[in-house]
Amino acid sequence: MIKHKNLSIFVPHEGCPNQCSFCDQKKISGTQNPPTPQEVEKLCDEFLPHTKEEGESYEIAFFGGSFTAIDRHYMLALLQAAYPFVQQGRARGIRCSTRPDAITPEILDILKEYGVTAIELGAQSMQDDVLRMNLRGHTVADVFTASQLIKQWGFSLGLQMMPGLYGCSDYMAYAVDTAEKFIQIMPDTVRIYPTLILKDTLLEKLYQNRMYTPLTVEQAVEISAVLVKMFNEKNIRIIKLGLHADTGMENSLVAGPYHPALKELVQSRMFLDSFMADFATKPQGEYVIVVNGRQRSQATGQKKANITALAKMGYRVTIKQDNTINIDDYRILEGEKQCI
Numbered sequence: 001m002i003k004h005k006n007l008s009i010f011v012p013h014e015g016c017p018n019q020c021s022f023c024d025q026k027k028i029s030g031t032q033n034p035p036t037p038q039e040v041e042k043l044c045d046e047f048l049p050h051t052k053e054e055g056e057s058y059e060i061a062f063f064g065g066s067f068t069a070i071d072r073h074y075m076l077a078l079l080q081a082a083y084p085f086v087q088q089g090r091a092r093g094i095r096c097s098t099r100p101d102a103i104t105p106e107i108l109d110i111l112k113e114y115g116v117t118a119i120e121l122g123a124q125s126m127q128d129d130v131l132r133m134n135l136r137g138h139t140v141a142d143v144f145t146a147s148q149l150i151k152q153w154g155f156s157l158g159l160q161m162m163p164g165l166y167g168c169s170d171y172m173a174y175a176v177d178t179a180e181k182f183i184q185i186m187p188d189t190v191r192i193y194p195t196l197i198l199k200d201t202l203l204e205k206l207y208q209n210r211m212y213t214p215l216t217v218e219q220a221v222e223i224s225a226v227l228v229k230m231f232n233e234k235n236i237r238i239i240k241l242g243l244h245a246d247t248g249m250e251n252s253l254v255a256g257p258y259h260p261a262l263k264e265l266v267q268s269r270m271f272l273d274s275f276m277a278d279f280a281t282k283p284q285g286e287y288v289i290v291v292n293g294r295q296r297s298q299a300t301g302q303k304k305a306n307i308t309a310l311a312k313m314g315y316r317v318t319i320k321q322d323n324t325i326n327i328d329d330y331r332i333l334e335g336e337k338q339c340i
């Protein structure tokens with residue numbers, strides 16, 4: 001399988017008219033200069049490979065969340081700087097992320113003309129009350145309409161969601177509802193970003209005033225495990241789970257379910273959920289669970305959390321490895337000595 005690589009170019013939305021509860025864009029815009037078209041050209045030239053064969057695994061990614069809502073001349077200039085590299089075969093396409101209410105047929109025509117192949121929408125939630133309370137400035141209907149247009153125009157569609165936003169009375173139920181609506185849309189990819197509280201945001205004020213309690217890491221893991229299972233069952237590719245830590249993010253993090261190995265914790269949790277479902281029909285006692293060697297630590301859980309949880313239910317389990325077992329698969333054998 002071809003390993004996919006992105007040349008990521010951050011485009012802050014200067015003068016964004018919105019004030020989303022979780023976003024510190026104004027601060028980012030003040031400290032991070034928007035790239036000039038010349039800088040984009042230079043970056044592409046330095047970073048992208050020179051052969052078409054290698055270029056096939058590269059995409060130029062304009063991220064920042066509002067690419068099609070920035071000044072039109074500036075957006076065009078960035079695309080014009082990047083597109084020649086797609087034409088030369090040094091990248092297979094361009095991807096961008098944007099707001100659901102910043103998609104129109106006219107914008108899609110422009111993106112098509114300049115080699116954009118994938119568009120990601122920051123949907124964040126599929127409940128209008130949550131979108132309103134987090135000052136998103138768009139509706140659930142906007143997400144459905146924009147998604148339909150993006151698919152109609154033949155782009156790959158990505159949807160991003162943020163479990164744990166302010167205004168969810170039941171974090172799990174709201175996240176599952178959002179995922180169900182994503183599944184109705186059937187995007188090609190999803191990103192799951194459990195909500196974090198950053199400095200100088202509305203969420204920070206609500207948190208300081210005890211009006212908002214973010215997810216704990218444990219809750220984020222539990223919810224994400226359910227979401228991953230839902231998307232996997234529909235073959236919707238999850239391209240990101242949890243925010244990547246960079247110095248800027250770590251410095252402005254106030255609270256919330258940040259964990260550097262969130263994905264690993266979620267995979268462990270998914271193993272535990274499956275083990276518990278399987279053991280529900282088995283008598284208490286000693287068992288061996290055999291997994292692929294690459295997943296032994298996930299199956300065991302951090303600090304043996306899965307082994308401990310099963311022991312509390314009366315199942316004394318040893319994890320063993322066998323590399324003939326498929327990834328994400330496992331076999332349960334009765335009795336500790338019955339290993340393979």
Ligand code: SF4
Pocket residue numbers: 013016017018019020023024025064065066099
């Ligand atoms: S997340 Fe909201 S506030 Fe931040 S740039 Fe996007 S639209 Fe503007």
